[in-house]
Amino acid sequence: xxxxxxxxxxxxxxxxxxxxxxxxxxxxxxxxxxxxxxxxxxxxxxxxxxxxxxxxxxxxxxxxxxxxxxxxxxxxxxxxxxxxxxxxxxxxxxxxxxxxxxxxxxxxxxxxxxxxxxxxxxxxxxxxxxxxxxxxxxxxxxxxxxxxxxxxxxxxxxxxxxxxxxxxxxxxxxxxxxxxxxxxxxxxxxxxxxxxxxxxxxxxxxxxxxxxxxxxxxxxxxxxxxxxxxxxxxxxxxxxxxxxxxxxxxxxxxxxxxxxxxxxxxx
Amino acid sequence: xxxxxxxxxxxxxxxxxxxxxxxxxxxxxxxxxxxxxxxxxxxxxxxxxxxxxxxxxxxxxxxxxxxxxxxxxxxxxxxxxxxxxxxxxxxxxxxxxxxxxxxxxxxxxxxxxxxxxxxxxxxxxxxxxxxxxxxxxxxxxxxxxxxxxxxxxxxxxxxxxxxxxxxxxxxxxxxxxxxxxxxxxxxxxxxxxxxxxxxxxxxxxxxxxxxxxxxxxxxxxxxxxxxxxxxxxxxxxxxxxxxxxxxxxxxxxxxxxxxxxxxxxxxxxxxxx
Numbered sequence: 001x002x003x004x005x006x007x008x009x010x011x012x013x014x015x016x017x018x019x020x021x022x023x024x025x026x027x028x029x030x031x032x033x034x035x036x037x038x039x040x041x042x043x044x045x046x047x048x049x050x051x052x053x054x055x056x057x058x059x060x061x062x063x064x065x066x067x068x069x070x071x072x073x074x075x076x077x078x079x080x081x082x083x084x085x086x087x088x089x090x091x092x093x094x095x096x097x098x099x100x101x102x103x104x105x106x107x108x109x110x111x112x113x114x115x116x117x118x119x120x121x122x123x124x125x126x127x128x129x130x131x132x133x134x135x136x137x138x139x140x141x142x143x144x145x146x147x148x149x150x151x152x153x154x155x156x157x158x159x160x161x162x163x164x165x166x167x168x169x170x171x172x173x174x175x176x177x178x179x180x181x182x183x184x185x186x187x188x189x190x191x192x193x194x195x196x197x198x199x200x201x202x203x204x205x206x207x208x209x210x211x212x213x214x215x216x217x218x219x220x221x222x223x224x225x226x227x228x229x230x231x232x233x234x235x236x237x238x239x240x241x242x243x244x245x246x247x248x249x250x251x252x253x254x255x256x257x258x259x260x261x262x263x264x265x266x267x
Numbered sequence: 268x269x270x271x272x273x274x275x276x277x278x279x280x281x282x283x284x285x286x287x288x289x290x291x292x293x294x295x296x297x298x299x300x301x302x303x304x305x306x307x308x309x310x311x312x313x314x315x316x317x318x319x320x321x322x323x324x325x326x327x328x329x330x331x332x333x334x335x336x337x338x339x340x341x342x343x344x345x346x347x348x349x350x351x352x353x354x355x356x357x358x359x360x361x362x363x364x365x366x367x368x369x370x371x372x373x374x375x376x377x378x379x380x381x382x383x384x385x386x387x388x389x390x391x392x393x394x395x396x397x398x399x400x401x402x403x404x405x406x407x408x409x410x411x412x413x414x415x416x417x418x419x420x421x422x423x424x425x426x427x428x429x430x431x432x433x434x435x436x437x438x439x440x441x442x443x444x445x446x447x448x449x450x451x452x453x454x455x456x457x458x459x460x461x462x463x464x465x466x467x468x469x470x471x472x473x474x475x476x477x478x479x480x481x482x483x484x485x486x487x488x489x490x491x492x493x494x495x496x497x498x499x500x501x502x503x504x505x506x507x508x509x510x511x512x513x514x515x516x517x518x519x520x521x522x523x524x525x526x527x528x529x530x531x532x533x534x535x536x537x538x539x540x
Contacts, residue, residue, distance in 0.1 A: 028446075028447055028448040030446060031446070031447075031448040031449065031450070031451045032451075034451035034452055034454075034455050035451040035454065035455075037455060038451060038454040038455040038458055041455065041458045041459060041462065042458050044462075045458070045461065045462050045467055048462070048467075048468065049467050049468050052468045052472050052473055053319060053468075053472070055472070055474075056323075056329040056472060057319055057322055057323055057329065058322065059322040060315075060318060060319050060322065061318050179293070179295045179296070184296050184297075184299040184300040184304065185299060187299070187300065187304045188299055188303055188304055188307065191304050191307035191308050191311070192307060194307075194308070194311045195311055198311065198314070198315055201318070202314055202315055202317075202318030202319075203314060203318075207314075
């Protein structure tokens with residue numbers, strides 16, 4: 001099978017997944033509406049936090065309120081993409097391991113990582129995607145002399161940020177194969193993700209270097225926001241281009257390593 | 268009467284033990300829950316507040332309080348926030364009602380409410396005992412303004428608040444009698460509590476009108492009130508006000524849960540073996 005045929009095959013499977021998720025999510029309408037409201041509350045809390053803080057200070061890290069709004073809307077936008085594409089699958093991961101339904105997913109004649117990460121799509125996050133994108137454009141519009149051509153850099157930077165979230169969450173979930181029950185790893189993920197919810201400028205010294213190069217949560221939104229808000233730093237763009245390849249290569253190895261420890265829990 | 272009370276006590280102690288044992292069963296899971304997650308949460312919040320205070324004006328104060336006061340807030344807020352919220356047991360309660368496995372509890376001489384309340388308390392006690400070492404260690408390390416002698420009173424308030432949170436979880440689970448899918452209500456409720464409780468932003472930093480509204484609601488008694496009391500931002504009056512707010516919250520939630528439960532159980536058809 002050629003590469004093109006493979007891509008077409010996976011796209012058609014993904015379309016089927018999307019249709020099934022769309023129907024499943026909209027089946028319970030009240031649940032769907034409440035989920036959408038819940039997501040808006042969550043996103044609002046992130047905005048409110050900084051709006052309240054800036055009532056009492058002019059600069060946090062290196063950014064003023066207008067720059068911080070760009071950062072916040074950017075991270076919420078990237079987060080909404082992640083939530084739509086992958087979050088429901090990762091949330092069900094440890095249950096799949098514990099209850100043995102992982103067997104069924106591993107035996108499908110398609111890539112196991114694709115199967116485990118893309119089976120469900122979160123339709124309730126689609127409104128957040130549009131709202132946060134609108135918010136990002138609004139925040140950029142508030143900046144004096146913003147060069148709109150800089151937005152083109154996001155074509156490279158957003159996938160790089162998403163690769164950090166995807167690989168980090170997938171790797172953490174894979175660990176549950178080794179320990180059988182590791183539900184609380186999800187909460188570790190949420191705590192780690194909070195590192196990315198803050199601008200990298202609040203971290204200093206070695207921690208900042210770690211966040212850019214070793215546990216690269218700064219790539220999720222801090223580096224993209226810097227590219228938009230500050231003079232272009234080319235090493236950051238180069239790092240954004242290289243990073244996804246490194247992460248996926250490491251993730252693939254780690255996934256294979258974890259699978260060696262898998263003992264089926266189903267009967 | 269005395270025998271009945273002894274049976275009630277024994278039964279609930281056994282359930283609390285069940286909550287403890289269940290959570291200690293998978294030790295790796297427990298270590299993450301009790302130590303690693305609190306350390307990460309506290310560490311990130313501390314860094315944020317240190318960064319904010321690097322750029323503050325010459326007075327060195329924000330909203331009338333200094334750096335150490337906010338660091339104390341950042342250290343204790345995630346800890347109290349985790350005690351004062353219910354994700355795991357509420358999801359289990361919802362699942363019991365929606366899936367119909369509640370049948371096994373309905374046919375036993377104990378109530379669904381107490382079955383999960385005692386387990387929740389057992390779980391909260393064991394995680395609190397271990398994870399409390401994190402904020403205490405941070406407080407001692409940074410020499411933060413914490414009134415350690417006030418901790419017992421603050422914890423009594425938090426335990427009282429858990430009763431309110433559990434009643435709200437009970438309300439959410441009773442919705443399972445009427446709706447097929449109610450998990451979203453857990454998300455909505457918990458996010459609202461995080462926002463209204465002052466876990467994310469100290470309530471006294473918010474605009475005055477908003478902060479007075481939040482302080483008159485029972486939800487601030489889960490995080491902000493005990494935290495303000497421990498760190499000296501508030502005094503005994505604030506603590507008493509917290510007890511009062513939880514009490515009326517419990518009355519409202521109790522009445523609502525009573526009606527939802529009774530009507531739900533009447534209409535409920537138990538299926539399955």
